[in-house]
Amino acid sequence: MRTTVGIIGGGPAGLLLARLLHGAGIDCVVLESRPRAYVERRQRAGMLEQGTVDALRACGAADRLDAEGLIHRGIELRFDRERHRIDFPALTGGRTVTIYAQTEIVKDLIALQLAAGPPLLFESEALAVEKPESEAPVVRFVHEDCEQTLSCDYVVGCDGSHGISRDAFPAAASRTYAHDYPYSWLGILADVPPSCEELIYARGPAGFALHSMRSPSVSRLYLQVPNGTDADDWPDERIWDELAARFAIDGDWRLERGPITSKSVTPMRSYVHEPMRHGRLFLAGDAAHIVPPTGAKGLNLAVSDVRVLARGLAERRRTGSTQLLDRYSEVCLERVWQATRFSYEMTTMLHAQPDGDAFDHWMQLARLRRIAASRTAAAELAANYTGLPLAL
Template identity: 65%
Template sequence: MRTSVGIIGAGPAGLLLSHLLHTQGVDTVVLELRDRGYVERRQRAGILEQATVDVLRASGAGERMDRQGLPHHGVELRFDRRSHRIDFPSLTDGRSVTVYAQTEVVKDLIALREAAGGTVLFEAEALSVDGVDTAAPSIRYRHDGAEHTLDCDLVVACDGFHGIGRRAVPEGVLTVSERTYPFSWLGVLADVPPSCEELIYAHHERGFALHSMRSPQVSRLYLQVDPDDTVENWPDERIWDELDTRFAVDADWRLARGPITEKSITPMRSFVAEPMRHGRLFLAGDAAHIVPPTGAKGLNLAVADVTLLARAIGRWAADRDESLLDAYSETALRRVWRAEHFSYTMTTLLHPAPGEGEFDRRLRLSHLRYLASSPAGSATLAENYVGLPVV
């Protein structure tokens, strides 16, 4: 089989890139290791920046998002048993975010590719990427029990942190920068209406907590836990009790409880591999960078990457102008490093580190009070959270 652009990974990055290229008349084939049901069920991010919302709408992928997504015009910081709201529109020239689960974005994009007759091969295991230093790269993959070769003009790896795409870059080419944090998140889905209208980021001496939501009927909540902790240590009642403690405020507010339907523990890491291009191979999304989820940047960075790539590939396909392809890595990395810094700041600001002393605790509280009370501090948080239009 042959195509213009071979894409590894049918997450939001790979699917959106395929869709955006289709609208420009560029042929693609998407290879996905997992089956369609798994891809459409896996729980990931749920906060869409203004720019992500705009891209989905402009591409024709936003109809269901506009019906079911939950626009949010701020977030709430909780510390010292008090609440402090950060208002986004007044601080960012009217920009906001939308709560719409990544699973739903993926469903929408799969439906669009299916309706357009696009080729998305599920349960297709990419085995190797060959010839990336030539004008004729290829992807060797296994599908329906047999090995095949997909010949391409370009290859884009949207196959996540553990995928084969990044490993196809020759040794010594990539520079890797990373940090592992000394805590993890216990995340739960609960069949109970959210106890808040906007996300709550809570700092507590026992650890961080986050109240988010997936819909008006489903809550998404997180607790800071030790990196070696297990979900077996967290029966439902203990989870609700700990959330109650960390969200507590000196006001009339109550955390609603309900059946917990899913539990998982997510490690916290920062990771950047650069450059994001080698020869005819391009890296996008988690294949090139990971952020801790505190800043809600992972999905949005992936969308920003493939939006850049779609524009660059479209120009190359139309008139063989490679200037945007040549600039892709440098352009994308400017936003990546801005998001890495914001995510690092939010993470270290809100999470007590194991064994830290009183000095560190007081510094953190001082920073939180500044963000909550200073218009300049609030604006910095707000504009990074909703997404900077230009970096």
């Protein structure tokens, strides 16, 4: 097989890149190791920055998003049994975020790709990227029990943190930075209408809790738990009781309960790989960076990566210039490190520290009270949460 851009990974990053390239008249092939049904069921993020929404609209993938997405104009911080709202439009000049599940984004992009886009091959496991330094890199992959090769002008690894794309980077040319947090999230999906109109970030003596949603009838909630926690050790009633305790405030508010349809435990980690380009191989999304979900940046960072890359490839096709492609890693990493910083600050501010002391406790409260009392501090949080401008 031969194409201009070989894309490894059929998640939101790879699929969106394919749509953006298709719109620019650039041919590509998407290789996804999993079956379509599996890809369309994967539960992931659901908070979209304004720039992510704009990108989906630009490639014609926002019909259901516009009809079903829930626009949020703020979040609520809870601590010391108090509630404090952060008003995004008032603090950012009108910017908002949208709740729309990544699962649904993937379904929308797959439907477009199969209907009118370039090839999308499911159950196609990439084995290796060869000759990335050359002008004709090759992806070896297995499809229908047959090993094949895909010759490309460029290869993009959108294959996540456990994919093979990073393996093609020479060790001597790679730098990695990682931080593992001393706690995890127990996440649930529940068939119950949300108990709030906007996301609630709660910090209490027993730990962090987050109230989110996937739709007007499905709630998504999280609890801070120790690393190594088994979700089966948390029966439904215990989960609801703990959530109610962590969200508790002085005043009239009640957590609605309902059937829990799924439980999972997610370790918290920050990871950055530099650079994000080697020869004609580019990394995007989780293949290059991971952030804890507290700041809701993972999916949005992946989208900003492929937006930068798509513009660079379009510029190369249109003018012959590789100026933007040559700056891809530099441009993306500036945003990645800012998102990593923001995610770290949100995480360490809101989670109970397993080995923390009274000093740590009062420092966390001081940071939260600064945001609640200062328009400047609240505006900084709102600007980062809704998404910093794409620096191009």
